[in-house]
Amino acid sequence: MAAIDTTIIKDTPASPAAAGDYEYVIESKDLCLYYGKTMALKHISMGIRANSITAIIGPSGCGKSTYLRCLNRMNDLVPGVRVTGSSTFKGRNIYDRDVDVVALRKQIGMVFQKPNPFPMSIYDNVAYGPRIHGTRNRQELDRIVEKSLRQAALWDELRDRLQDSALSISGGQQQRLCIARCLAVEPEVLLMDEPASALDPIATSKIEDLMRVLKEKYTIVIVTHNMQQAARVSDRTAFFLMGELIEYDNTRKLFETPSDRRTEDYITGRFG
Amino acid sequence: MEHRYLINNVGIGLLWVSGCITVLSLLVIIVYILAQGLPVVTWGFLTQNPASHDRAGGIFATIVATVAVTLIAILVSTPISVAAAIYMAEYAGDSWLTNLVRFGADSLAGIPSIVFGLFGYIMFVHYAGWNYSLLAGGVTLALMALPIILRVSEEAIKVVPDSYKHGSLAMGASKWQTIWKVVLPTALPGIITGVILGMGRAVGETAAVLLTAGSWAKVPGSVFDPVRTMTVHIYTLATENLSMKNAYGTAAVLVIMVLAITLTSNYLTRRYIKKLGGSR
Structure with a gap:
């Protein structure tokens, strides 16, 4: 596991608090990330509001996925990664030494680019999270599975197939199953890394509908290379370029009247 | 153009012939052994012990010995080698230590079995004081099965997609969970394949068990009793010219046992993979 070198910029007292107590559920300050000697993220400072959808766009290799993976410390898994600056979750710097990464990831769930259901039954996939966090009671698990699948708009499609292998359903269903699997541990934030890029347009629109519903309860951050998707679903959009945050604004404002030339060039398709 | 087609066809022809030779030689051996051996195999042959100084009688004690020795070997080697495989594939990474273990395992797998036998004889029969026994034989065979199970399991664990691991870790599961x-559930079919291969090596081994388990053709009362496995029985019957007929009979039973193990495990693995949903 990679050694994480942290410089704490702001030290806020850790107290259990509701998301509403902070202007930003997640707030990064001067966050830099290095792969060995290469600087992949350059002084990123941005805040993410509760119960909203924040989209991160930018060309391939701009650091958008890398940034997303900073927010639940999935970059810890990459050898040779070093992070400086801070990123807080509800006021607490997640790069502090005494942060329990396991507990953090329970609160900040992640959906990946390629649907990655485990090779087990649909039921076991959704029950996986609650089980590893200690829920053993069958009725309780049944309840969580149903609730999570309903939230992911999958219950009616799959209610009679819960014991089937999760690999036997379609790609779009698999991705929604992965969302349901995340929801089962009741996170507060959902990080989505190009969740629809491997899906057809119909499955994509289902995921987008789902996101609009889910933002009532959850805070969503989505990385996408699809600008229309960002424009359709998100409230705020961040534009990344070569490891830098170029512009971050209300989605409408960013797409209609971008203040940076590079943003305009990108969204009008002049490069990328 | 013509020339190119000719070379192409000759090439394919050679590959085809090679394939045929492989399949045919296997078939010839199995058919020959079964043809020679099966007429001897009766219910009495399977359930009675050798009699008249091995010239007559059955092979019951040697079947018990082979099953027991193999069972001990697998029970001892599987936990150790699977644990080592997990460590190497998931924790150690590519360090000098894992490379050394891998090199060691590969070398172990290539060492002639008689050398294992000699080692087992000195270590277990002699120093440990287990004498010629089921236990000494089983543990020696465990050492031989170890590198096979280790390497096959390690590969099986390594090919589990990172996306599964990341999916689990991203939900707040610990590395161990x-x-x-x-x-492990995803790698299980591969691990089972490794165990079966290890089992195959244990069942078929002769030299190593001859030197460690002895050649006592009676049903053992405890793990410290000497035994004679089926392979050693065949060796004894053939080299001392006691009964070629019974040697072939024993060989036929051995072949059928190995085939049965392989087919059963193949069937179970396929069913398991289907359950995982990987049948696409």
């Missing part, structure tokens, strides 16, 4: 609940 991820390995136990996601990685």
